[in-house]
Amino acid sequence: MGGAAERREVRQAGAMARPPRVPAQLAFLPFSARAAVAKGLVTRSMLRGPAWRRLLPDIYVHRDGYREDDHRMWCDAAALSLPSGAAIGGLSAAYLWGVHLLPRDAPVTVLVPGVTRPRPRLRVRYTLAKLSPGDVTRFGGLPVTTPLRTAFDLGRRPPRTEAVVAVDALLNRRLVKRAALTDYLAARPGWPGVPLLREVLGLAEPLSESPMETRLRLLLVDAGLPVPTAQYDVYDGRGRFLGRVDLAYPRLRIALEYEGDHHRERAHFRHDVARLNDLRAAGWAILRFTADDVLRHPARLVAQVAQAVRERLPSPGHQMR
Structure with a gap:
């Protein structure tokens, strides 16, 4: 008898410990408390419990659907x-x-x-x-x-x-x-x-593939440097495709690359190394910049690009386009 009573107590305790069932309509998405209460899906007292998060006046979400930065x-x-x-x-x-x-x-x-x-x-x-x-x-x-x-x-x-x-x-x-x-x-x-x-x-440049590429391009333009070409395809003298660069001064064979976090992935890094070696072998100067360069050291970045342009101009009177 004692064993049966103990089993009943365990079952009852388990039932009490189980959280209340969450209606499917309220499981993950925000909802209007007024509307949910009117439909009988939840009560005001339930909404005061730990299972629910108040987002805005009358607007709640279940804790499983709450993401602070979503x-x-x-x-x-x-x-x-x-x-x-x-x-x-x-x-x-x-x-x-x-x-x-x-x-x-x-x-x-x-x-x-x-x-x-x-x-x-x-x-x-x-x-x-x-x-x-x-x-x-x-x-x-x-x-x-x-x-x-x-x-x-x-x-x-x-x-x-x-x-x-x-x-x-x-x-x-x-x-x-x-x-x-x-x-x-x-x-x-x-x-x-x-x-x-x-x-x-x-x-505006529709070919710009990231916000940092846009910021890099505007730094150069605002400094009075020529407008670089976005997403430029580079070929060698035999017409072999060597790669696409973020920004370029094609006539001077200067490539400007923004290095985002994706460049740190192993496969991408290996591809970049091979691509940049091919570009250098074809006579291209490669300047690579990070977010730190663009956001914190813009004057230094502009000076480096300006120096590369000066070094590659064929003559003082050359007009680059």
């Missing part, structure tokens, strides 16, 4: 309480379109039509903006500015370098065409930031 989770949460006609925009819209330029802990950018900005929320930044129906679409169920409107907004926002970085990235991923963005801009001449976007379009 911008998509915060976009999902913000979308559940958007004002009428509002949409996710700016760098948050770019993120949803696959262009990741957000700093860590960046708030969700929400564009709100009208004249009254909602109260600010933790991890959500509201911005008043004109939004026509054609400026907004849906992505993964979320209202988001179209790639064209996203490029228009980011290209008007200083600083200039970051505006060019954003437009380059959207052009490179073929989310936007330069001609379409030019036409969109021409139809809105009086909007704030339009002069900056005009300058950005003059500097």
Whole structure:
């Protein structure tokens, strides 16, 4: 008898220790507490327990779906309480379109039509903006500015370098065409930031494959050096393909390479060594730069490139194009 009683107690204790079942609709994605309670999926008292995380007023997520730095989770949460006609925009819209330029802990950018900005929320930044129906679409169920409107907004926002970085990235991923963005801009001449976007379009390079390549190119241009050619294919005298370089001055046979973290992978490193040896054998000068060079030592970087250009100019009167 004693053994049977003990087994019952163990079963009862196990049942009490099991966490409550989480409805499938609430397992991973943010949800409106008001709506979930109305449907009988959860109670207010349950939401006060450790299994749930409050993201925004009335918006919760189960602890298994909570990721502090998951911008998509915060976009999902913000979308559940958007004002009428509002949409996710700016760098948050770019993120949803696959262009990741957000700093860590960046708030969700929400564009709100009208004249009254909602109260600010933790991890959500509201911005008043004109939004026509054609400026907004849906992505993964979320209202988001179209790639064209996203490029228009980011290209008007200083600083200039970051505006060019954003437009380059959207052009490179073929989310936007330069001609379409030019036409969109021409139809809105009086909007704030339009002069900056005009300058950005003059500097934009659809072939730029990373933000750091864009920053490197702008450093050279701003220093008065010739505009380098992006993603240049190099061939030897027999027409054999030697490799593609990030930036180049083809007539001077100078290649400029940005070394990101992917270059440290063993297979990529070996390929780079062979490629750079072939380029040097073909008479190319190779200058390699890191994020530290671009961000912390720009003057030294420019001086090194300028010295390489001077050394390779055939004569003082030579005009390089």
